[in-house]
Amino acid sequence: MILLFGGTTEGRQAAALCDRLARPFIYSTRSRVEPFATSHGEFRHGSLDEAAMAELVASRNVRLVIDAAHPFASHLHHSLFxxxxxxxxxxxxFDRPVSPLPSALWIHPVADFTEALGLLERLAPAKLLALTGVQSIAPLRPWWRRSEMLLRILPTRTSIEQARREGFPEAKLLPMSPDGPDEALEALVREHGVDCLLAKESGESGFFPVKLRVAERCGIPVVVIRRPVAPTWDTIVFSAEDLEARLTERADLKPLRTGYTTGACAAAATKAAMIALLDGAAPDSVTITLPSGKVASFGIVSYRAEQGRARCGVRKFAGDDPDVTHGLLIVSEVSLLPDGDPDEVRFLQGEGVGRVTLPGLEIPPGEPAINPVPRRMIRECIAEALRQRGLRHAVAVTISAPGGEAVARKTMNKRLGITGGISILGTSGEVVPYSMEAWLASIRNAIAVAAANGCATIALTSGLRSERHLRALFTDLPELACIHYGNSIGRTLEMAREHGGFSRVIVGVMLAKATKLAQGQADLSSRVVPLDPHWLANLAADLGYRPEITSQLADLRLVRNVTELIPFTIDEPLYPAIANACHRVCRQWLPDTPLTFVLLDLEGKSVISA
Structure with missing residues (x-):
């Protein structure tokens, strides 16, 4: 899935390109836009803060973000980055090329609207024409409330309604497209007796050169708000052709980089800390053997030694995996215990590392969330350091991850009863990008925790949105009982059967994925199983729907458009038929446990098959 931030010429170009390349995308804008024809896109609008952006990216399995928003959407650019x-x-x-601003006495560059207002006070125009759009009404309010100002805005219902809400005088609104020739803007300036222009440095596609030429031709000053400072983009393109080249790069020629688990980082940090404790100084790097058998080197990025203790840190590198712990500092502090048994290693909880509070995991309640394999690796590093120096001591080791508590909110730790931070994980020591094994292991853990904490019923959903819909239907479902299968519905049901002990399993599936499940698919990913509109059309025909309906179903590009042809209600035969087919398919993976299947639409309406 591609998340595309648009509302601009570049945004529409990027959307058209994604459509042509058959890449599914979400077209996101701050304000509602008139939907355009698309076979592979969907629309959303509304402002997003960083938390909402992160949830959207995670919940929709976004793997690429295209920022084609306006150059002046500074907060959005930095948040996305x-x-x-x-x-x-x-x-x-996807940006607009920037041309050097000409040096002329009639061009007055300013940094922002505040500076523009100060300059306007000095220029004192009799009538200002602002070409800065509807979003500039609020910052320009001190000027237009007491001075003559015309405002050109896009001729859309959304822009006009926003101007009304802001209280701008309708008589001074000029709803018109900015893409006309120089003569159209010049006629506007002369007709209204405009003696100053206000514009943004919006580039060629923002028709900025037109505004400069008209100001020069009419002999009036133009106040130019310069582009805000942008993030240091890793990849930037200035044309649809360049964007297409990026989207069609041969990914198989660029192998994804593997990374290292938090457990491997903790072991490496421990080895460095033991050297610092016993020798008085930490090395610049250490080498450890991973459980996979590979040898890996880790740079030491922080170090401190005090009387009787030492601490070292390793920066977590996750390779090309979308791991939320990527970049965290994993710190190990070690000290010798005077009262412990020789060879004892006592694990303590540090900042940002969670504590286990519920049964069902490999680590008992009350212990820091450091899994068995990382514990073994840490013990081996401690034992090796002591053995090389002919020593035997009990050692206390405190693993911490500054900032880990905030990062843990983006994980399923709270649901698994791990509080206060991240888990120190890893079985091989390596992070394999987009590892299905890691995903299935997290599902298996969630099932085990639900069972160990008395959940007789579990609910399986693809993600947070379908979980919310399902819990609104089954209000007695605790959060602990809700398990996300992503796309792996077949394997998740098999794991529920293998674990056993549940009196009921509820499966919630959104309509689009349900059409794939109903055909017997165990993996509901759009990359694995494409939409089959002919299956839907044939099912509808068998149920007696009119030929004009079935022919339109056969031409569908997005399953969500089904509900535009056939309302999503239990009274329409199509939806119970899909739900019942899904129920039968689920039974092949969970044949004995009572099963309830819930078909959901985007608004949370449901059709149940039990």
Whole structure:
């Protein structure tokens, strides 16, 4: 899935390209836009803060973000940059080329609207024409409330309604497209007796050169708000052709980089800390053997030694995996215990590392969330350091991850009863990008924790949105009982059967994925199983729907458009038929446990098959 931030000429170009390349995408804008024809896109609108962006990226399995928003959407650009860096999601900036601003006495560059207002006070125009759009009404309010100002805005219902809400005088609104020739803007200036222009440095596609030419031709000053400072983009393109080249790069020629688990980082930090404790100084790097058998080297990025204790840190590198712990500092502090048994290693909880509070995991309640394999690796590093120096001591080791508590909110730790921070994980020591084994292991853990904490019923959903819909239907479902299968519905049901002990399993599936499940698919990913509109059309025909309906179903490009043809209600035969088919398919993976299947639409309406 591609997340595309648009509302601009570049945004529509990027959307058209994604459509032509058959890449599914979400077209996101701050304000509602008129939907355009698309076979592979969907629309959303509304402002997003960083938390909402991160949830959207995670919940929709976004693997690429295209930022084609307006150059002046500074807060959006920086938020997107931070979110994509944190989640290790690829980000492409589709920008407008910047030409040097001419040096002329009639061109007055300013940094922002505040500086523009100050300059306007000095220029004192009799009538200002602002070409800065509807979003500039609020920052320009001190001027237009007491001075003559015309405002050109896009001729859309959304822009006009926003101007009304802001209280701008309708008589001074000029709803018109900015893409006309120089003569159209010049006629506007002369007709209204405009003696000053206000514009943004919006580039060629923002028709900025037109505004400069008209100001020069009319002999009036133009106040230019310069582009805000942008993030340091890793990938930036200035044309649809360049963007297409990026989207069609041969991914198989660029192998994904593996990374290292938090457990491997903790072991490496421990080895360095033991050297610092016993020898008085930490090395610049250490080498350890991973459980996979590979040898890996880790740089030491922080070090401190005090009387009787030492601490060292390793920066977590997750390779090309979208791991939320990527970039965290994993710190190990070690000290010798005077009262412990020789060879004892006592694990203590540090800042940002969670504590286990519920049964069902490999680590008992009350212990820091450091899994068995990382514990073994840490013990081996401690034992090796002591043995090389002919020593035997009990050692206390405190693993911490500054900032880990905030990062843990983006994981399922709280649901598994791990509080206060991240888990120190890893079985091989390596992070394999997009590892299905890691995903299935997390599902298996969730099932085990639900069972160990008395959940007789578990609910399986693809993600948070379908979980919310399901818990609204089954209000007695605790959060602990809700398990996300992503796309792996077949394997998740098999794991529920293998674990056993549940009196009921509820499966919630959104309509699009349900059409694939109903055909017997165990993996519901769009990359694995494409939409089959002919199956839907044939099912509808068998149920007696009119030929004009079935022919339109056969031409569908998005399953969500089904509900535009056939309302999503239990009274329509199509939806119970899909739900019953899904129920029968689920039975092949969970044949004995009572099963309830819930078919859901985007608004949370449901059709149940039990």
């Amino acid at each position: 931070e979110v994509c860096q944190r989640l290790a999601v690829r980000l492409i900036r």
